[in-house]
Amino acid sequence: MSLPFHGPTAGILVIGEEILSGKVEEENARYLVRELRGLGVAVRRIDVIPDEIDEIAEAVCGMSGRYDHVFTSGGVGPTHDDVTMAAIAKAFGLRPARNLELEAKIRSAMGANLHERDLRMADIPDGARLLYGPDGDRSHWPVVTVRNVYILPGVPEIFRYKFAMVRELFRTGPILSRAVFSRESEAVIAATLDAVVAEFPGVAVGSYPRLGLAEYKVKITVDGRDAAMVEHATARLVQGLGAAVVRTE
């Protein structure tokens, strides 16, 4: 949880039996990690769990306390396996309640094709907020939000459409990242990495070996929010690694 540099954090909770059973490839967390990173938010955890009320409630409760923002994906339709709203209500001790603004939107959108079950999508935790995006255009479908939990649907196209409405809420100073490529193995360079980690507690140093590449054996990353510190740590790393450095990025 504790990154060496400060700034907003997030957890992503994917409610996805279809991912756990291998029927569908996960797309939403993968997308969101990169979006949030670009906005300056550090994702600290991704959990993929089944559509079970108690398990969702427990995970939401834990993430909501640990991270600045929590995003859920999935389980918000009208069928038996859509239990996310009930679970989030349970997580915070709230009552699920029919939201009249959502009900009116569903009735208006469906017209003569309305089925009673469509209205289940208007049953949300009592006290939830509806977020409409920066232009306040209420013709969109809002993002249902409870405390710091943003509830998004599992269908990737709608997930992206809805996240786009709220994304500017999360923009903050960027996370900067440099990379150094080493022709020597991790064991050879480990002591140098240790020294840089000890000297620069404000950056995160990652070490990622690759197999079978002619160009390099290890990619080392230096991440942080303070540009001078990231540059300084990278320079120290390059100096320490000497002839092992293939190139930097």
Next chain:
Amino acid sequence: MSLPFHGPTAGILVIGEEILSGKVEEENARYLVRELRGLGVAVRRIDVIPDEIDEIAEAVCGMSGRYDHVFTSGGVGPTHDDVTMAAIAKAFGLRPARNLELEAKIRSAMGANLHERDLRMADIPDGARLLYGPDGDRSHWPVVTVRNVYILPGVPEIFRYKFAMVRELFRTGPILSRAVFSRESEAVIAATLDAVVAEFPGVAVGSYPRLGLAEYKVKITVDGRDAAMVEHATARLVQGLGAAVVRTE
């Protein structure tokens, strides 16, 4: 956690700062979910967390108690961010200790290129088992295992090589799956799904809407271990949905 059908379960713990920061796409959980499903093991949770000892220890401890098998990916090299072995030792109250069999293998493999830091990869939880695969061929690198936790590396090629050594340990009766495609929306078919869910408590029914396809609006899946029950539930679903059925798989 509780699937409607019985059988072995698994949790997957990905220790991957590079995934959380969006630098690398997750491959190992994605691979393992399908392998385990093919072997008859139901994955019930995938967590992606940073390389932090306390967080790994807490996650391993929780998963080890909840699922039959736990697989970890990543954090087993010789650098500062490789803390998985220490974390798993902590999870079970074990001491990290130099394993002589692993030390001998590392010394033999590295020869004159041995670096002291390579030997850190021989420091594993005291009492861990080394698994060599069904042929018992000790020229391979073994899979380090503590209780029901199988510790695998993050580099995808090595992850797959090592999992292949132990995969036959997990084979059990298959999980069967049928699919029914509906031209009607979830709201229209929800009552029929409810009825099948209520009538067949031994199968798992999933409902997955798709946008923008001409062929169908919802894919419904019926999973279980009892072939007759899966067929029976699928037939009931097809009967209940009537003209909404596009096709089955």
